[in-house]
Amino acid sequence: MRNIKLTIAYDGTDFHGFQAQPQLRTVQGTLEDALERLTGARIQVNGSGRTDAGVHAWGQIVNFHTDSRIPLEKWPIAMNVNLPNDVIVRQAEEVPPAFHARFDATGKVYRYQMDLGTYPDVFARRYAWHVPYRLNLSRMQKAAEHLVGSHDFTSFCNAATPVDDKVREIHGISFETRAHLLQITVTGSGFLWNMVRIMAGTLADVGRGRIEPEEIPEILAAKDRTKAGVTAPAHGLTLFEVIYPKV
Amino acid sequence: MRNIKLTIAYDGTDFHGFQAQPQLRTVQGTLEDALERLTGARIQVNGSGRTDAGVHAWGQIVNFHTDSRIPLEKWPIAMNVNLPNDVIVRQAEEVPPAFHARFDATGKVYRYQMDLGTYPDVFARRYAWHVPYRLNLSRMQKAAEHLVGSHDFTSFCNAATPVDDKVREIHGISFETRAHLLQITVTGSGFLWNMVRIMAGTLADVGRGRIEPEEIPEILAAKDRTKAGVTAPAHGLTLFEVIYPKV
Numbered sequence: 001m002r003n004i005k006l007t008i009a010y011d012g013t014d015f016h017g018f019q020a021q022p023q024l025r026t027v028q029g030t031l032e033d034a035l036e037r038l039t040g041a042r043i044q045v046n047g048s049g050r051t052d053a054g055v056h057a058w059g060q061i062v063n064f065h066t067d068s069r070i071p072l073e074k075w076p077i078a079m080n081v082n083l084p085n086d087v088i089v090r091q092a093e094e095v096p097p098a099f100h101a102r103f104d105a106t107g108k109v110y111r112y113q114m115d116l117g118t119y120p121d122v123f124a125r126r127y128a129w130h131v132p133y134r135l136n137l138s139r140m141q142k143a144a145e146h147l148v149g150s151h152d153f154t155s156f157c158n159a160a161t162p163v164d165d166k167v168r169e170i171h172g173i174s175f176e177t178r179a180h181l182l183q184i185t186v187t188g189s190g191f192l193w194n195m196v197r198i199m200a201g202t203l204a205d206v207g208r209g210r211i212e213p214e215e216i217p218e219i220l221a222a223k224d225r226t227k228a229g230v231t232a233p234a235h236g237l238t239l240f241e242v243i244y245p246k247v
Numbered sequence: 248m249r250n251i252k253l254t255i256a257y258d259g260t261d262f263h264g265f266q267a268q269p270q271l272r273t274v275q276g277t278l279e280d281a282l283e284r285l286t287g288a289r290i291q292v293n294g295s296g297r298t299d300a301g302v303h304a305w306g307q308i309v310n311f312h313t314d315s316r317i318p319l320e321k322w323p324i325a326m327n328v329n330l331p332n333d334v335i336v337r338q339a340e341e342v343p344p345a346f347h348a349r350f351d352a353t354g355k356v357y358r359y360q361m362d363l364g365t366y367p368d369v370f371a372r373r374y375a376w377h378v379p380y381r382l383n384l385s386r387m388q389k390a391a392e393h394l395v396g397s398h399d400f401t402s403f404c405n406a407a408t409p410v411d412d413k414v415r416e417i418h419g420i421s422f423e424t425r426a427h428l429l430q431i432t433v434t435g436s437g438f439l440w441n442m443v444r445i446m447a448g449t450l451a452d453v454g455r456g457r458i459e460p461e462e463i464p465e466i467l468a469a470k471d472r473t474k475a476g477v478t479a480p481a482h483g484l485t486l487f488e489v490i491y492p493k494v
Contacts, residue, residue: 010369011372056370076366077366080367085367086372088368118323119323119335120335122257122334125332125333
Protein backbone atom coordinates (compact mmCIF):
# COMPACT_ATOMS: atom_id res chain seq x y z
CA MET A 1 0.00 0.00 0.00
CA ARG A 2 1.24 3.45 -0.86
CA ASN A 3 0.61 6.38 1.44
CA ILE A 4 -0.18 9.51 -0.59
CA LYS A 5 -0.14 13.03 0.86
CA LEU A 6 -1.98 15.74 -1.03
CA THR A 7 -1.92 19.52 -0.65
CA ILE A 8 -5.44 20.77 -1.27
CA ALA A 9 -6.96 24.21 -1.86
CA TYR A 10 -10.69 24.79 -1.65
CA ASP A 11 -13.24 27.55 -1.76
CA GLY A 12 -15.33 26.72 1.30
CA THR A 13 -18.33 28.80 0.22
CA ASP A 14 -20.37 25.91 -1.10
CA PHE A 15 -19.23 23.20 1.34
CA HIS A 16 -20.66 22.13 4.67
CA GLY A 17 -17.13 22.09 6.04
CA PHE A 18 -14.34 19.57 5.61
CA GLN A 19 -15.61 16.54 7.50
CA ALA A 20 -17.80 14.00 5.70
CA GLN A 21 -21.45 14.09 6.73
CA PRO A 22 -24.30 12.07 5.25
CA GLN A 23 -26.33 13.90 2.56
CA LEU A 24 -24.17 17.05 2.75
CA ARG A 25 -21.58 18.36 0.32
CA THR A 26 -18.30 18.27 2.22
CA VAL A 27 -14.66 18.53 1.16
CA GLN A 28 -13.79 15.10 2.55
CA GLY A 29 -16.78 13.48 0.85
CA THR A 30 -15.94 15.22 -2.43
CA LEU A 31 -12.32 14.02 -2.26
CA GLU A 32 -13.42 10.45 -1.46
CA ASP A 33 -15.89 10.52 -4.37
CA ALA A 34 -13.12 11.64 -6.75
CA LEU A 35 -10.77 8.95 -5.42
CA GLU A 36 -13.47 6.34 -5.91
CA ARG A 37 -14.00 7.41 -9.52
CA LEU A 38 -10.25 7.33 -10.06
CA THR A 39 -9.35 4.05 -8.32
CA GLY A 40 -12.64 2.16 -8.18
CA ALA A 41 -12.32 1.85 -4.40
CA ARG A 42 -13.85 3.81 -1.52
CA ILE A 43 -10.82 5.09 0.37
CA GLN A 44 -10.90 7.09 3.59
CA VAL A 45 -9.07 10.39 3.47
CA ASN A 46 -7.44 11.77 6.65
CA GLY A 47 -7.43 15.56 6.88
CA SER A 48 -5.02 17.56 9.04
CA GLY A 49 -8.11 18.81 10.82
CA ARG A 50 -11.66 19.90 10.17
CA THR A 51 -12.53 23.26 8.80
CA ASP A 52 -15.99 24.66 9.54
CA ALA A 53 -18.65 25.37 6.92
CA GLY A 54 -17.59 28.32 4.80
CA VAL A 55 -13.92 28.23 5.80
CA HIS A 56 -11.44 28.03 2.91
CA ALA A 57 -8.08 26.32 2.51
CA TRP A 58 -5.00 27.12 0.51
CA GLY A 59 -2.82 24.38 2.02
CA GLN A 60 -5.02 21.75 3.65
CA ILE A 61 -3.18 18.42 3.90
CA VAL A 62 -4.74 14.99 3.52
CA ASN A 63 -3.34 11.50 3.25
CA PHE A 64 -4.74 8.13 2.23
CA HIS A 65 -3.56 4.60 1.52
CA THR A 66 -4.02 3.06 -1.90
CA ASP A 67 -2.86 0.22 -4.13
CA SER A 68 -3.25 2.41 -7.19
CA ARG A 69 -0.16 2.57 -9.38
CA ILE A 70 -0.84 6.03 -10.76
CA PRO A 71 2.61 7.67 -10.97
CA LEU A 72 3.13 10.34 -8.31
CA GLU A 73 3.42 13.23 -10.78
CA LYS A 74 0.05 12.28 -12.33
CA TRP A 75 -1.93 12.40 -9.08
CA PRO A 76 -2.78 16.12 -9.05
CA ILE A 77 -4.12 16.20 -12.60
CA ALA A 78 -5.87 12.82 -12.23
CA MET A 79 -7.64 14.07 -9.11
CA ASN A 80 -8.36 17.53 -10.54
CA VAL A 81 -10.21 16.15 -13.58
CA ASN A 82 -12.42 14.21 -11.15
CA LEU A 83 -13.00 17.13 -8.75
CA PRO A 84 -15.43 20.04 -9.02
CA ASN A 85 -13.66 23.35 -9.67
CA ASP A 86 -13.91 24.58 -6.07
CA VAL A 87 -11.39 21.97 -4.85
CA ILE A 88 -7.92 21.74 -6.35
CA VAL A 89 -5.09 19.33 -5.63
CA ARG A 90 -1.97 21.48 -5.68
CA GLN A 91 0.66 18.85 -4.93
CA ALA A 92 1.13 15.12 -4.30
CA GLU A 93 3.88 13.39 -2.35
CA GLU A 94 4.50 9.78 -1.40
CA VAL A 95 5.11 9.52 2.34
CA PRO A 96 6.17 6.74 4.78
CA PRO A 97 3.39 4.26 5.69
CA ALA A 98 2.93 5.69 9.20
CA PHE A 99 2.43 9.31 8.15
CA HIS A 100 -0.94 10.69 9.27
CA ALA A 101 -2.07 14.17 8.20
CA ARG A 102 -3.64 14.94 11.58
CA PHE A 103 -1.44 13.18 14.13
CA ASP A 104 1.86 14.25 12.58
CA ALA A 105 1.00 17.95 12.17
CA THR A 106 3.10 20.12 14.49
CA GLY A 107 1.62 23.47 13.57
CA LYS A 108 -0.77 25.38 11.37
CA VAL A 109 -0.94 28.75 9.69
CA TYR A 110 -4.31 30.44 9.31
CA ARG A 111 -5.05 33.66 7.49
CA TYR A 112 -8.03 35.85 8.36
CA GLN A 113 -8.94 38.47 5.78
CA MET A 114 -10.92 41.67 6.44
CA ASP A 115 -12.25 44.05 3.81
CA LEU A 116 -11.91 47.56 5.24
CA GLY A 117 -13.46 49.40 2.29
CA THR A 118 -16.50 51.61 2.80
CA TYR A 119 -18.56 49.24 0.63
CA PRO A 120 -17.82 45.54 0.15
CA ASP A 121 -15.32 44.59 -2.55
CA VAL A 122 -17.40 42.40 -4.84
CA PHE A 123 -14.36 40.26 -5.75
CA ALA A 124 -13.37 39.67 -2.11
CA ARG A 125 -16.88 39.12 -0.77
CA ARG A 126 -16.52 35.33 -0.60
CA TYR A 127 -13.08 35.49 1.07
CA ALA A 128 -13.07 38.52 3.37
CA TRP A 129 -15.17 39.84 6.24
CA HIS A 130 -16.43 43.31 5.37
CA VAL A 131 -15.72 45.53 8.38
CA PRO A 132 -17.03 49.01 7.56
CA TYR A 133 -15.56 50.62 10.69
CA ARG A 134 -12.28 52.47 10.85
CA LEU A 135 -9.83 50.10 12.54
CA ASN A 136 -6.70 51.29 14.33
CA LEU A 137 -4.04 48.84 13.18
CA SER A 138 -1.44 49.71 15.81
CA ARG A 139 -3.94 48.99 18.61
CA MET A 140 -4.65 45.64 16.94
CA GLN A 141 -0.95 44.84 16.73
CA LYS A 142 -0.49 45.65 20.43
CA ALA A 143 -3.38 43.35 21.33
CA ALA A 144 -1.98 40.60 19.11
CA GLU A 145 1.33 40.67 20.98
CA HIS A 146 -0.56 39.66 24.14
CA LEU A 147 -1.97 36.61 22.32
CA VAL A 148 1.44 35.34 21.16
CA GLY A 149 2.99 32.68 23.38
CA SER A 150 1.62 29.76 25.35
CA HIS A 151 -1.78 30.45 26.91
CA ASP A 152 -4.96 28.77 28.02
CA PHE A 153 -7.29 29.87 25.22
CA THR A 154 -10.59 28.96 26.91
CA SER A 155 -11.78 32.55 26.37
CA PHE A 156 -10.94 32.25 22.68
CA CYS A 157 -12.76 29.07 21.73
CA ASN A 158 -16.33 27.99 21.23
CA ALA A 159 -17.82 27.29 24.68
CA ALA A 160 -18.79 23.80 23.46
CA THR A 161 -15.19 22.84 22.55
CA PRO A 162 -14.90 19.15 23.51
CA VAL A 163 -11.29 19.13 24.77
CA ASP A 164 -9.97 19.53 28.30
CA ASP A 165 -6.54 20.99 27.73
CA LYS A 166 -7.03 24.38 26.16
CA VAL A 167 -3.41 25.48 26.33
CA ARG A 168 -2.05 26.25 22.87
CA GLU A 169 1.03 28.09 21.68
CA ILE A 170 0.77 30.93 19.20
CA HIS A 171 4.11 31.45 17.47
CA GLY A 172 3.26 34.69 15.72
CA ILE A 173 0.56 37.02 14.41
CA SER A 174 1.40 39.26 11.48
CA PHE A 175 -0.58 41.96 9.69
CA GLU A 176 -0.41 42.85 6.03
CA THR A 177 -2.53 45.38 4.18
CA ARG A 178 -3.09 45.34 0.43
CA ALA A 179 -5.18 48.33 -0.56
CA HIS A 180 -8.41 47.94 1.46
CA LEU A 181 -7.76 44.32 2.44
CA LEU A 182 -6.20 43.42 5.78
CA GLN A 183 -4.69 39.96 6.15
CA ILE A 184 -3.98 38.66 9.64
CA THR A 185 -1.75 35.58 9.60
CA VAL A 186 -1.66 33.45 12.74
CA THR A 187 0.89 30.66 13.23
CA GLY A 188 0.57 28.23 16.10
CA SER A 189 1.14 24.74 17.43
CA GLY A 190 -2.55 23.96 17.31
CA PHE A 191 -5.91 25.66 17.36
CA LEU A 192 -9.18 25.18 19.23
CA TRP A 193 -12.64 25.32 17.71
CA ASN A 194 -13.35 28.85 16.36
CA MET A 195 -10.10 30.09 17.91
CA VAL A 196 -8.83 32.12 14.96
CA ARG A 197 -12.29 33.53 14.26
CA ILE A 198 -12.65 34.68 17.89
CA MET A 199 -9.12 36.13 17.80
CA ALA A 200 -9.99 38.00 14.58
CA GLY A 201 -13.30 39.24 15.97
CA THR A 202 -11.61 40.38 19.18
CA LEU A 203 -8.84 42.14 17.24
CA ALA A 204 -11.51 43.96 15.19
CA ASP A 205 -13.19 45.00 18.46
CA VAL A 206 -9.82 46.33 19.67
CA GLY A 207 -9.31 48.12 16.35
CA ARG A 208 -12.62 49.96 16.63
CA GLY A 209 -12.14 50.85 20.29
CA ARG A 210 -14.54 48.47 22.03
CA ILE A 211 -11.74 46.59 23.80
CA GLU A 212 -8.38 47.98 24.96
CA PRO A 213 -5.19 46.13 23.90
CA GLU A 214 -4.20 45.95 27.57
CA GLU A 215 -7.36 44.00 28.40
CA ILE A 216 -6.21 40.93 26.47
CA PRO A 217 -4.24 39.38 29.39
CA GLU A 218 -7.33 39.70 31.65
CA ILE A 219 -9.54 38.18 28.97
CA LEU A 220 -7.15 35.21 28.68
CA ALA A 221 -6.96 34.86 32.46
CA ALA A 222 -10.76 34.86 32.82
CA LYS A 223 -11.05 31.57 30.87
CA ASP A 224 -14.52 32.72 29.88
CA ARG A 225 -15.65 32.89 26.26
CA THR A 226 -18.03 35.76 27.00
CA LYS A 227 -15.11 38.06 27.87
CA ALA A 228 -13.59 38.01 24.36
CA GLY A 229 -14.99 39.71 21.28
CA VAL A 230 -17.29 38.51 18.52
CA THR A 231 -16.68 35.39 16.45
CA ALA A 232 -15.67 36.72 13.05
CA PRO A 233 -17.56 35.05 10.18
CA ALA A 234 -16.27 31.83 8.65
CA HIS A 235 -15.85 33.16 5.12
CA GLY A 236 -12.89 35.40 6.07
CA LEU A 237 -10.84 32.42 7.27
CA THR A 238 -8.38 30.33 5.24
CA LEU A 239 -6.29 27.39 6.45
CA PHE A 240 -3.10 28.55 4.80
CA GLU A 241 -0.53 25.88 5.65
CA VAL A 242 -0.03 22.80 7.81
CA ILE A 243 3.41 22.30 9.30
CA TYR A 244 5.11 18.89 9.66
CA PRO A 245 8.55 17.98 10.97
CA LYS A 246 11.16 17.74 8.21
CA VAL A 247 11.42 14.07 7.24
CA MET B 248 -34.72 66.13 -12.59
CA ARG B 249 -31.38 65.16 -11.11
CA ASN B 250 -28.75 63.30 -13.10
CA ILE B 251 -26.98 60.73 -10.94
CA LYS B 252 -23.74 59.02 -11.94
CA LEU B 253 -22.81 55.80 -10.16
CA THR B 254 -19.55 53.86 -10.08
CA ILE B 255 -20.43 50.17 -10.05
CA ALA B 256 -18.47 46.97 -9.41
CA TYR B 257 -19.85 43.58 -10.31
CA ASP B 258 -18.87 39.94 -10.42
CA GLY B 259 -20.00 39.00 -13.92
CA THR B 260 -20.02 35.24 -13.26
CA ASP B 261 -23.75 34.96 -12.74
CA PHE B 262 -24.92 37.66 -15.18
CA HIS B 263 -25.83 37.42 -18.85
CA GLY B 264 -23.78 40.54 -19.46
CA PHE B 265 -24.54 44.19 -18.74
CA GLN B 266 -27.31 44.99 -21.19
CA ALA B 267 -30.93 44.32 -20.21
CA GLN B 268 -32.51 41.33 -21.96
CA PRO B 269 -35.98 39.89 -21.34
CA GLN B 270 -36.03 36.90 -18.95
CA LEU B 271 -32.28 37.02 -18.30
CA ARG B 272 -30.36 38.20 -15.27
CA THR B 273 -28.35 41.21 -16.44
CA VAL B 274 -26.50 43.97 -14.61
CA GLN B 275 -28.63 46.72 -16.17
CA GLY B 276 -31.86 44.89 -15.34
CA THR B 277 -30.67 44.28 -11.78
CA LEU B 278 -29.79 47.97 -11.33
CA GLU B 279 -33.15 49.07 -12.75
CA ASP B 280 -34.96 46.63 -10.42
CA ALA B 281 -33.11 48.08 -7.42
CA LEU B 282 -33.88 51.65 -8.53
CA GLU B 283 -37.54 50.74 -8.92
CA ARG B 284 -37.67 49.33 -5.40
CA LEU B 285 -35.93 52.42 -4.11
CA THR B 286 -37.83 55.14 -5.99
CA GLY B 287 -41.07 53.45 -7.04
CA ALA B 288 -40.38 54.31 -10.69
CA ARG B 289 -38.94 52.30 -13.57
CA ILE B 290 -35.91 54.34 -14.62
CA GLN B 291 -33.62 53.56 -17.53
CA VAL B 292 -29.95 53.30 -16.65
CA ASN B 293 -27.30 54.28 -19.23
CA GLY B 294 -24.10 52.27 -18.99
CA SER B 295 -20.73 53.44 -20.36
CA GLY B 296 -20.91 50.39 -22.59
CA ARG B 297 -21.96 46.76 -22.57
CA THR B 298 -19.87 44.06 -21.03
CA ASP B 299 -20.32 40.51 -22.31
CA ALA B 300 -21.64 37.62 -20.26
CA GLY B 301 -19.08 36.65 -17.61
CA VAL B 302 -17.07 39.88 -17.83
CA HIS B 303 -16.58 41.73 -14.53
CA ALA B 304 -16.37 45.41 -13.64
CA TRP B 305 -14.55 47.31 -10.94
CA GLY B 306 -15.41 50.78 -12.27
CA GLN B 307 -18.38 50.55 -14.64
CA ILE B 308 -20.14 53.92 -14.89
CA VAL B 309 -23.88 54.42 -15.24
CA ASN B 310 -26.14 57.46 -15.10
CA PHE B 311 -29.88 57.99 -14.80
CA HIS B 312 -32.36 60.80 -14.26
CA THR B 313 -34.60 60.87 -11.22
CA ASP B 314 -36.85 63.12 -9.15
CA SER B 315 -35.85 61.26 -6.01
CA ARG B 316 -34.61 63.50 -3.20
CA ILE B 317 -32.37 60.91 -1.61
CA PRO B 318 -29.27 62.87 -0.50
CA LEU B 319 -26.23 62.15 -2.66
CA GLU B 320 -24.20 60.57 0.15
CA LYS B 321 -27.02 58.08 0.83
CA TRP B 322 -27.26 56.76 -2.73
CA PRO B 323 -24.58 54.02 -2.49
CA ILE B 324 -25.94 52.47 0.70
CA ALA B 325 -29.57 52.87 -0.43
CA MET B 326 -28.80 51.08 -3.68
CA ASN B 327 -26.57 48.44 -2.04
CA VAL B 328 -29.29 47.30 0.36
CA ASN B 329 -31.53 46.78 -2.69
CA LEU B 330 -28.91 44.98 -4.79
CA PRO B 331 -27.78 41.35 -4.70
CA ASN B 332 -24.26 40.95 -3.32
CA ASP B 333 -22.59 40.49 -6.72
CA VAL B 334 -23.23 44.14 -7.69
CA ILE B 335 -21.96 46.99 -5.53
CA VAL B 336 -22.38 50.74 -5.93
CA ARG B 337 -18.99 52.18 -4.95
CA GLN B 338 -19.69 55.89 -5.45
CA ALA B 339 -22.42 58.36 -6.41
CA GLU B 340 -22.05 61.82 -7.92
CA GLU B 341 -24.53 64.39 -9.15
CA VAL B 342 -23.66 65.48 -12.69
CA PRO B 343 -24.91 68.12 -15.15
CA PRO B 344 -28.20 67.24 -16.91
CA ALA B 345 -26.52 66.50 -20.25
CA PHE B 346 -23.97 64.01 -18.91
CA HIS B 347 -24.32 60.58 -20.53
CA ALA B 348 -22.23 57.63 -19.33
CA ARG B 349 -21.70 56.30 -22.85
CA PHE B 350 -21.48 59.36 -25.07
CA ASP B 351 -19.22 61.35 -22.75
CA ALA B 352 -16.68 58.59 -22.09
CA THR B 353 -13.30 59.43 -23.65
CA GLY B 354 -11.47 56.29 -22.68
CA LYS B 355 -11.55 53.01 -20.81
CA VAL B 356 -9.18 50.88 -18.82
CA TYR B 357 -9.57 47.10 -18.98
CA ARG B 358 -7.66 44.53 -17.00
CA TYR B 359 -7.17 40.97 -18.18
CA GLN B 360 -5.98 38.50 -15.58
CA MET B 361 -4.20 35.19 -16.25
CA ASP B 362 -3.44 32.49 -13.70
CA LEU B 363 -0.05 31.03 -14.61
CA GLY B 364 0.05 28.42 -11.84
CA THR B 365 0.46 24.74 -12.73
CA TYR B 366 -3.03 24.05 -11.35
CA PRO B 367 -5.84 26.62 -11.15
CA ASP B 368 -5.91 28.92 -8.11
CA VAL B 369 -9.27 28.10 -6.56
CA PHE B 370 -9.69 31.68 -5.29
CA ALA B 371 -8.92 33.24 -8.69
CA ARG B 372 -10.88 30.77 -10.80
CA ARG B 373 -13.82 33.14 -11.33
CA TYR B 374 -11.57 36.10 -12.21
CA ALA B 375 -8.57 34.75 -14.08
CA TRP B 376 -7.94 32.60 -17.16
CA HIS B 377 -5.87 29.59 -16.17
CA VAL B 378 -3.00 29.32 -18.68
CA PRO B 379 -0.96 26.27 -17.73
CA TYR B 380 1.79 26.99 -20.28
CA ARG B 381 5.04 28.74 -19.54
CA LEU B 382 4.68 32.25 -20.95
CA ASN B 383 7.64 34.42 -21.88
CA LEU B 384 6.71 37.83 -20.50
CA SER B 385 9.33 39.83 -22.41
CA ARG B 386 8.02 38.45 -25.73
CA MET B 387 4.52 39.48 -24.66
CA GLN B 388 5.72 42.97 -23.76
CA LYS B 389 7.39 43.33 -27.16
CA ALA B 390 4.20 42.27 -28.92
CA ALA B 391 2.15 44.67 -26.78
CA GLU B 392 4.30 47.61 -27.91
CA HIS B 393 3.16 46.94 -31.48
CA LEU B 394 -0.48 47.20 -30.38
CA VAL B 395 -0.06 50.58 -28.68
CA GLY B 396 -1.02 53.57 -30.82
CA SER B 397 -3.73 54.25 -33.37
CA HIS B 398 -4.55 51.20 -35.52
CA ASP B 399 -7.34 49.58 -37.47
CA PHE B 400 -8.20 46.73 -35.10
CA THR B 401 -10.29 44.66 -37.55
CA SER B 402 -8.03 41.66 -36.85
CA PHE B 403 -8.62 42.12 -33.12
CA CYS B 404 -12.40 42.19 -32.95
CA ASN B 405 -15.24 39.75 -33.36
CA ALA B 406 -15.86 39.26 -37.08
CA ALA B 407 -19.51 40.22 -36.50
CA THR B 408 -18.66 43.64 -34.99
CA PRO B 409 -21.37 45.98 -36.33
CA VAL B 410 -19.30 49.14 -36.79
CA ASP B 411 -17.53 50.44 -39.89
CA ASP B 412 -14.68 52.44 -38.43
CA LYS B 413 -12.45 50.02 -36.60
CA VAL B 414 -9.65 52.46 -35.89
CA ARG B 415 -9.04 52.78 -32.17
CA GLU B 416 -6.19 54.22 -30.14
CA ILE B 417 -4.48 52.18 -27.44
CA HIS B 418 -2.72 54.49 -24.99
CA GLY B 419 -0.81 51.84 -23.10
CA ILE B 420 -0.53 48.19 -22.12
CA SER B 421 1.15 47.33 -18.83
CA PHE B 422 2.01 44.03 -17.19
CA GLU B 423 2.06 43.27 -13.51
CA THR B 424 2.71 39.91 -11.85
CA ARG B 425 1.59 39.04 -8.34
CA ALA B 426 2.81 35.57 -7.46
CA HIS B 427 1.27 33.31 -10.15
CA LEU B 428 -1.21 35.94 -11.38
CA LEU B 429 -0.46 38.11 -14.41
CA GLN B 430 -2.50 41.29 -14.86
CA ILE B 431 -2.48 42.97 -18.25
CA THR B 432 -3.91 46.49 -18.11
CA VAL B 433 -4.99 48.09 -21.39
CA THR B 434 -5.91 51.76 -21.66
CA GLY B 435 -7.50 53.13 -24.80
CA SER B 436 -9.83 55.63 -26.38
CA GLY B 437 -12.40 52.96 -27.12
CA PHE B 438 -12.67 49.25 -27.67
CA LEU B 439 -14.34 47.01 -30.24
CA TRP B 440 -16.34 43.87 -29.46
CA ASN B 441 -14.03 41.22 -27.89
CA MET B 442 -11.01 43.43 -28.57
CA VAL B 443 -9.30 43.06 -25.19
CA ARG B 444 -10.03 39.34 -25.09
CA ILE B 445 -8.48 38.82 -28.54
CA MET B 446 -5.49 40.98 -27.55
CA ALA B 447 -5.06 38.89 -24.37
CA GLY B 448 -5.42 35.61 -26.27
CA THR B 449 -2.94 36.77 -28.90
CA LEU B 450 -0.45 37.91 -26.24
CA ALA B 451 -0.75 34.47 -24.60
CA ASP B 452 -0.05 32.88 -27.99
CA VAL B 453 3.03 35.10 -28.30
CA GLY B 454 4.08 34.18 -24.76
CA ARG B 455 3.99 30.47 -25.51
CA GLY B 456 5.74 30.81 -28.85
CA ARG B 457 2.92 30.29 -31.33
CA ILE B 458 3.16 33.84 -32.69
CA GLU B 459 6.29 36.02 -32.93
CA PRO B 460 6.13 39.56 -31.46
CA GLU B 461 7.27 40.90 -34.84
CA GLU B 462 4.21 39.41 -36.54
CA ILE B 463 1.82 41.81 -34.81
CA PRO B 464 2.17 44.63 -37.41
CA GLU B 465 1.34 42.13 -40.20
CA ILE B 466 -1.63 40.81 -38.25
CA LEU B 467 -2.95 44.36 -37.81
CA ALA B 468 -2.34 45.14 -41.49
CA ALA B 469 -4.20 42.01 -42.61
CA LYS B 470 -7.51 43.31 -41.19
CA ASP B 471 -8.53 39.69 -40.82
CA ARG B 472 -9.75 38.23 -37.53
CA THR B 473 -8.40 34.78 -38.39
CA LYS B 474 -4.82 36.09 -38.35
CA ALA B 475 -4.82 36.99 -34.63
CA GLY B 476 -4.77 34.54 -31.72
CA VAL B 477 -7.53 32.96 -29.67
CA THR B 478 -10.26 34.92 -27.90
CA ALA B 479 -9.35 34.66 -24.23
CA PRO B 480 -12.32 33.66 -22.04
CA ALA B 481 -14.66 36.31 -20.66
CA HIS B 482 -14.09 35.53 -16.98
CA GLY B 483 -10.51 36.90 -17.03
CA LEU B 484 -11.69 40.35 -18.11
CA THR B 485 -12.61 43.30 -15.89
CA LEU B 486 -13.73 46.77 -16.95
CA PHE B 487 -11.48 48.61 -14.55
CA GLU B 488 -12.22 52.30 -15.15
CA VAL B 489 -14.08 54.62 -17.51
CA ILE B 490 -12.43 57.95 -18.30
CA TYR B 491 -14.32 61.24 -18.72
CA PRO B 492 -13.03 64.74 -19.35
CA LYS B 493 -12.47 66.75 -16.17
CA VAL B 494 -15.61 68.81 -15.57
